[in-house]
Amino acid sequence: MNSNKTSYKSIFSDLFSKDKILHFGYLPRWIIFSIDIAIVIIANIVTYFLISQLTFKYYNTLDLTGRALIILATQIFFFFAFKTYAGIIRHSTLNDGYNLFKATFSSFLALTVLNYVHFYKAGAKIFLMPALFLTFLFSFIFLLFFRIVVKVVYQIYLDASNQNNLENIVIYGTDSNAISLANAINAEYPKRYKLVGFIDKYNKNTTKTILNVPIISHDKSIEKILDSLDAKNLIIADKNIPSKLQLLIVDQCLQHNIKLLKVPVVMDWNTKKISNSLKTFEILDLLDRKQIVLDNSKISQQITNKVVLITGAAGSIGSEIVRQVLNFSPSKIILIDQAETPLHQLTLELSKVTIEIVPIIADVRDKEQLERIFKSLNPHFVFHAAAYKHVPLMETNPNQAIFTNVVGTKNLADLAVKFKVERFVFISTDKAVNPSNVMGASKRIAEKYVQSLSIYLDQMGESSTKFITTRFGNVLGSNGSVVPLFTKQINEGGPITITHPDIIRYFMTIPEACQLVLEAGAMGNGSEIFIFDMGKPVKIIDLAHKMIKLAGYVPEEDIKIEVVGLRPGEKLYEELLTDASTTLPTHHQKIMIAKDITENYISLNEDVLELINWANENNIDTLVKKMKQIVPEFVSLNSKFEKFDN
Structure with a gap:
């Protein structure tokens, strides 16, 4: 006997276990439909007994069974019409209740019309109007109540079963x-x-x-x-x-x-x-920024139906420029990059766009290849984002910084003039301001070349290309920025490494930086260096603390922070203007024009050619000395090249 009780208890427990109920499938529609019909029958029975207790008397036009069948048939018709059986009972919503009301009320209206049509045709009504109304009322209430009860009971069970978790x-x-x-x-x-x-x-x-x-x-x-x-x-x-x-x-x-x-x-x-x-x-969500409002009409006027060439197209900045340029419907976008895999991945990402995409593996240092590209594809707009940007690497490879950042920029600028490109936008960096490292100095030389070339051509009356330079600071999430590095170090359990507890940097997000590049490129009249409002500088150690906390850890307990010392050429802080620079406002509150001392193109070009010669000969000391001559404010920090500073 006890064995039977245990068996029944086990079966009951298994049948109503949490796992069984939670994974219980949805009832077939025909079962829901059958339940609804049963509820309507119950509503009719309740109405009949209620009316029978009152002084009302049913008409003798039809017997009880005939009247009930007509009501049931009408209700079934409107159940089908409004698909009241299609909803999932345990997930019923206000919309399901509204469908029930429409079905039951439509049935009431249809039966009322039938009742009065029969009265005018045969002189007698079929239904007692109070009974019809009560049938409608009880049907709707019972149908709705059934769904509410199922929904509430199911929710209570779920809440109770998950309460502790x-x-x-x-x-x-x-x-x-x-x-x-x-x-x-x-x-x-x-x-x-x-x-x-x-x-x-x-x-x-x-x-x-x-x-x-x-x-x-x-x-x-x-x-x-x-x-x-x-x-x-x-x-x-x-x-x-x-x-x-x-x-x-x-x-x-x-x-x-x-x-x-x-x-x-x-x-x-x-x-x-x-x-x-x-x-x-994420740390990107914590920048105190107002939304950037672009002058879309001006950008669209410059880019729509034009051929746009973007160098460094597979990089973090270049690829975002590609995505944003797509919004302005150019006729063609030429993607230039020497990195095969990232360029392939970008090409796959853009495979479904309707605009023609031309990916080309090319090196900006190869002028002959670049010339073939310009000659065959005839770009109207050039965004030059290709660059070497890692400060420590360029400090140990100065000639490579010259080949890519200076020679590459010179090649593109010269070809832009030769092939009458409408606009050339050069993307520079705040490290070009009062540079303390080879990378920053190489970008400053490139800035000088682009600006002096533009001014020279204007003076000679030969300019058909508007040269615009944009200068901004660190970009959060870009390749090589501290955010991906810190994220990787946190995921590995630490430590996070910073170079100095007092080091600060300006930051922008990738989309924000690229939006401002497009805006500056559209507004420029030629020869300007645009600088962006970077907001407030961020202390890197504070950034590290916030990223650790956002990841759910406690700084110095779960994740250690180690100070490893300034790298060669690294500053405690970056600047957007040289000591001799001033700024002019533009119509965009986040964009200003830096007024720097301009160079004579002829003499600068000779210096650049000499610089390239030293780079080709791999004469590093003479090369860096020449860079310091071209950029007098270039003062090395924490670097072996400090010996060349006066």
Whole structure:
């Protein structure tokens, strides 16, 4: 006997186990349809007994069975018409309730019309109107109640079964985006988070709730609010939050080990697994920036239906320029890069665009190949992003810095003049300002060459090409920047290496930098050096601390930070202007024109040719001395070339 009891208990337990219920498939539509018909029959029975207890009497036009069959047939017709059986009961929504109302009310209207048509034709009604109305009312209420009960019971079971495994989470924001996110979190299976509150920055709705969850006023610090709700996770869903307030919230979360998440674009949500769609805040999200507004009409006027050539096209800056140029419908984009694999990957990425893409493996140092490209493809617009940019490597390979950064730029600029390119945009760096290393000095020489060539041609009345130089600082996430390096070091468990505790840098995001390059390229009249508003400089050690905290670790405990010393040629800080420079404003608040002392093209060209000769002969000492002669402000730091400084 006990064995039988144990067996029944085991069968019952297995049948209603959490795993069985959670993975129970959706009922077939015919079963839902059958249940709905049964509910309508029950509604008719309830109506009959209720009317029978009152003073009303049914008409004798048809017997009880005939009337019931007509009502049932009509209701079945409208169930089919509005597909009330198509919804998943446990996931019923307001839209499902609305469909039930339409079906039952349409049935009531159809039966009412039938009733009065029969009255006018035969002089007698089929249905008692109060009975018809009560049938409609009870049918709708019972059908809706059935769905609500199933939905609530299923949700209660899920909540109870997952209660101990869920992480409490709070949403910052109370707008429609926040509510959509909350619904997605609640509907997720298997659940990972339990929503315990909303935070309202306007302090307007704090006596109300959303989805039975309280709205909390942001009148105290974030850590205190989350502590009161026993939560350690925060999602910022408010897209209109001021950047300063967001940075304050981020700092508070990082300081108190609160996990901070961001919401992707709604179209990218995976509602079945919303926790996978939520992303942790990244350091790129923490730049205090206002959205850049481009003069699209001017850029479009310059680029639309034109042939655009981009060097360094497979690099982080070059590839983003490619993507942004595509938005302005050029007739053709020529991709120049010497790196085969990255260029191949970019070509695959662009395989579905309708604009003609011409990928060419070429070296900007090879003038003959470049000339064949210019002659055959006749570009109207050139963006020159190809460069060697790693300071320590160029410090040990100065001739290579000259070959690529100086010779490559000279080749392209000379060919742009020869083939009457409309605009030539040279992408430089803040390391060209008061350079302390070979790389920066080589970029400054290239700047001087492009600017002096442009001025010389204007003076000679021979200029058909507008030469524009853009100068900006470090680009977050670009190849070789500290962010990918720090991310790799964190993933490996540390340590993070920085060169000096006081080192600071200006930062921009890749899209931001490229947007400003396009804008400057469109607005330039020739010979200008445009500099960008880089915002506030960032202390690298602070950047390291934030990245460690954003990854969920504690600096110096989980991930160590090591100071390894300044590299050859490295400054504590970068500049955007030389000591002798001034700036002029433009119509774009983030773009200024640097007014530098200009060079005589004839003498500079002779110096550059001599420099190239020393590079070819691999005479490094003479080469660097010549660079310092061309760029007098080039003073080496932490480098073996300091001996050549006066």
